[in-house]
Amino acid sequence: MPPTxxxxxxxxxxxxxxxxxxxxxSCWIGQKHKGCRGQRxxxxxxxxxxxxxxxxxxxxxxxxxxxxxxxxxxxxxxxxSALIFILLWLVSWLSLSGLLFVHxxxxxxxxxDDKSRRILQRVCEEYQQGVLTGDxxxxxxxxxxxxxxxxxxxxxxKKVMAASWRGLPVVLKSKxxxxxxxxxxxxxxxxxxxGGTGGExxxxxxxVVFYATLEIKNSLGLEAETNLTLPRxxxxxxxxxxxxxxxxxxxxLWALLQQEEYTFLRVMQDLTDHVAKVLGSCGHFYxxxxxxxxxxxxxxxxxxxxxxxxxxxxxxxxxxxxDMVPRVALSFLDMVGHFENDFSHHLxxxxxxxxxxxxxxxxxxxxxxxxxxxxxxKMQDILEQNCTNDNDCNFFDCISKCDTKRNKCxxxxxxxxxxxxCEKIFxxxxxxxxxxxxxxxxxxxxxxxxxxDCVETEGGEEVERARAIRLKLQGLLTQLIQEExxxxxxxxxxxxxxxVHTALNF
Numbered sequence: 488m489p490p491t492x493x494x495x496x497x498x499x500x501x502x503x504x505x506x507x508x509x510x511x512x513s514c515w516i517g518q519k520h521k522g523c524r525g526q527r528x529x530x531x532x533x534x535x536x537x538x539x540x541x542x543x544x545x546x547x548x549x550x551x552x553x554x555x556x557x558x559x560x561x562x563x564x565x566x567x568s569a570l571i572f573i574l575l576w577l578v579s580w581l582s583l584s585g586l587l588f589v590h591x592x593x594x595x596x597x598x599x600d601d602k603s604r605r606i607l608q609r610v611c612e613e614y615q616q617g618v619l620t621g622d623x624x625x626x627x628x629x630x631x632x633x634x635x636x637x638x639x640x641x642x643x644x645k646k647v648m649a650a651s652w653r654g655l656p657v658v659l660k661s662k663x664x665x666x667x668x669x670x671x672x673x674x675x676x677x678x679x680x681x682g683g684t685g686g687e688x689x690x691x692x693x694x695v696v697f698y699a700t701l702e703i704k705n706s707l708g709l710e711a712e713t714n715l716t717l718p719r720x721x722x723x724x725x726x727x728x729x730x731x732x733x734x735x736x737x738x739x740l741w742a743l744l745q746q747e748e749y750t751f752l753r754v755m756q757d758l759t760d761h762v763a764k765v766l767g768s769c770g771h772f773y774x775x776x777x778x779x780x781x782x783x784x785x786x787x788x789x790x791x792x793x794x795x796x797x798x799x800x801x802x803x804x805x806x807x808x809x810d811m812v813p814r815v816a817l818s819f820l821d822m823v824g825h826f827e828n829d830f831s832h833h834l835x836x837x838x839x840x841x842x843x844x845x846x847x848x849x850x851x852x853x854x855x856x857x858x859x860x861x862x863x864x865k866m867q868d869i870l871e872q873n874c875t876n877d878n879d880c881n882f883f884d885c886i887s888k889c890d891t892k893r894n895k896c897x898x899x900x901x902x903x904x905x906x907x908x909c910e911k912i913f914x915x916x917x918x919x920x921x922x923x924x925x926x927x928x929x930x931x932x933x934x935x936x937x938x939x940d941c942v943e944t945e946g947g948e949e950v951e952r953a954r955a956i957r958l959k960l961q962g963l964l965t966q967l968i969q970e971e972x973x974x975x976x977x978x979x980x981x982x983x984x985x986x987v988h989t990a991l992n993f
Contacts, residue, residue, distance in 0.1 A: 598638040603648050606664055607635060610770050619666055619742075619770030620735040626652065627769050649777065656777035657766060662746040666771050669742040672698075695732055695740070702744040703754060708865025709832065742771040749773050751857050759829065761822040763845070763855045778855055781841030786921050787812060788841045788912065794848055810971060811850060812916050813964045818852040819912065820961050823905045832863040835900060837885040839907045859883060867898035887947075903946025905957055910942045913960075930970060934963045 611628035613619050626632035636649040639658065648659045663669060703709075732740075743749050752775065755762045764776045781788040791811060826834040838859035845855045854860065861869065866885065873896075874880050874889035880896035884907045887897040917935050919926035926935070937959050946953035 596641040596643075598641045600635075600638055603638040603646070604635060606646060607648075607659075607772075610666070610772060613666055613770060617735055619739045620733070621739055621767065621769035623652070623767040623769040623772075623774055646772075650774070652766065652774055655766075657774040658763075658777050659772050659774055660748070661772045662748070663771065666738075666742060669745050669771055672737055672741040695737070699740065699744060702741070703750050706744065706747050706750045707754070707862055708868065709862060739768070739770050743768055743773060746771070746773075748856075748858050751860060759822075759825045760851055761818075761825055761853055762857065763853050775855070778845030778847060778853055780845045780855060781843075783841045785841075786915065788916075789815060789846050794846070813967045813971075814850045815846060815852060816913060816916065817961065817964050817968075818846070818850060819908055820905075820957055820964070822852050822854070823908065823957065826904060830862070833866075835861050835863070835866045835885055836904050836907070837861065837866075837883040839884050839904070839911055841912070861885075866900060870896050870900065871898040872896050900947040901945055903953055905941060905953055906944060906946045909938050913938045914942060930963065930967055934960075934967065937963055 607627070610619070611624075614624045614628050623633065632653050634651040636651060636656075639647040639649055641647070644663050646659075646661050646664055650657050650659050749765065749768075752762055752765050756764050763778060766774045766776060768774065779789060779794055782790065789811065826836070836854070836857075836859070838856070843854065843856040845853050847853060869882055870880065870885065870887045872879070873894055875891070875894060877886075877889045880887045880889050880901075885900050885902070887899060887901050889896055915921065917931070917938050919935070922931055925931055937956065941953075941956045941960065944953050944956055
């Protein structure tokens with residue numbers, strides 16, 4: 488005999504007199520008996536007078552009420568499992584897609600010797616097909632006078648490799664890997680569309696000067712009225728040239744002019760010694776002199792081991808790394824003066840770090856990576872962006888202030904090249920930790936204070952004060968070098984005075 492069921496009641500909406508359903512507890516554990524069947528009873532005549540309100544359900548023939556509940560639960564579990572499976576599949580798919588994208592991105596820019604050799608081989612194939620040309624092509628592709636050394640780095644499409652050109656160390660660079668990736672000269676495309684077969688020969692050297700000058704101004708962000716001409720090297724070659732330019736020459740020149748770094752170095756190398764020299768080109772690749780770059784992990788930044796032979800001072804004495812620091816610092820200050828005063832527009836360096844500078848054998852500092860160097864007009868366009876606070880107005884090492892009334896960054900740079908150099912380079916050079924016992928000398932103490940003043944002076948706004956600090960630093964560094972030379976002479980004389988002369992010494 489089945490157990491006495493406990494009665495529960497449930498009203499179905501939409502009725503004045505609702506039928507009730509009694510459910511036995513045993514129904515929930517799957518027992519089959521008559522008490523598991525739904526039965527209509529009169530409202531208000533329940534056995535217990537209380538219970539949990541449940542929706543009426545009908546038994547399924549052959550399963551009973553317990554089977555119905557289990558089937559209902561199984562359906563919910565299946566739906567939940569399916570949902571979890573779909574979510575896991577979606578997450579796995581997204582993760583795999585992300586990994587594949589990162590993998591392709593990483594390995595597409597993975598710097599390898601095999602890929603670098605294939606890139607140069609493709610350049611030579613296009614040279615032999617007459618697609619591109621340059622003064623480096625013959626030695627690279629035919630004469631074998633350009634020897635590939637190693638891959639230096641790939642970054643955002645830019646390819647940089649070390650090589651040797653007729654025994655001279657050089658660096659080969661291109662902003663993009665393929666020659667076809669550069670925009671073609673529109674004039675040539677127009678002539679081709681008009682049905683011309685040799686239309687490029689209608690371009691005289693004067694036409695080339697005109698178009699190249701416009702492209703240089705556009706690349707450097709200078710106004711159209713700026714008094715800018717082609718570099719002297721190009722001008723001389725144009726004067727000496729009698730034949731018109733070929734299609735390969737025009738296409739190669741146009742690809743080079745679309746690379747801001749090439750254009751910048753080409754223009755600047757005739758005006759200052761503080762940039763790397765462009766030595767030649769082949770198609771879209773150009774060769775730059777190889778210089779000993781700085782290292783962030785080295786306290787002195789530049790190592791004497793990278794200079795061969797080692798530099799010497801005016802008396803012919805080989806300089807040590809300790810002697811090198813004040814001389815290189817003077818060269819940095821000279822570079823700052825050139826970039827601020829010797830051009831029609833102020834030149835801003837927005838990525839100042841040791842790796843972007845190098846020194847020559849005479850300890851002259853040269854900028855070797857100038858992708859983030861801008862003249863004043865282009866600098867203003869970059870800085871003048873929307874903002875909510877001053878942090879929105881930081882463009883690497885070039886910063887300005889946010890005008891919260893207009894929500895616009897100021898177009899004028901707040902800091903200066905000198906201030907950043909003092910902060911990132913000079914402060915570590917002339918710190919007590921690096922100087923050791925020399926840090927207590929009066930001249931060194933004064934120099935440390937001047938460097939700290941330089942760091943705290945916003946050169947973009949306090950122009951006169953920044954100029955005064957630069958002149959003070961130059962004076963102190965010059966005194967420091969003279970003091971070291973005097974001390975070395977005194978030590979040499981002291982050694983000679985205390986030398987014991989005997990017959991064995993002659």
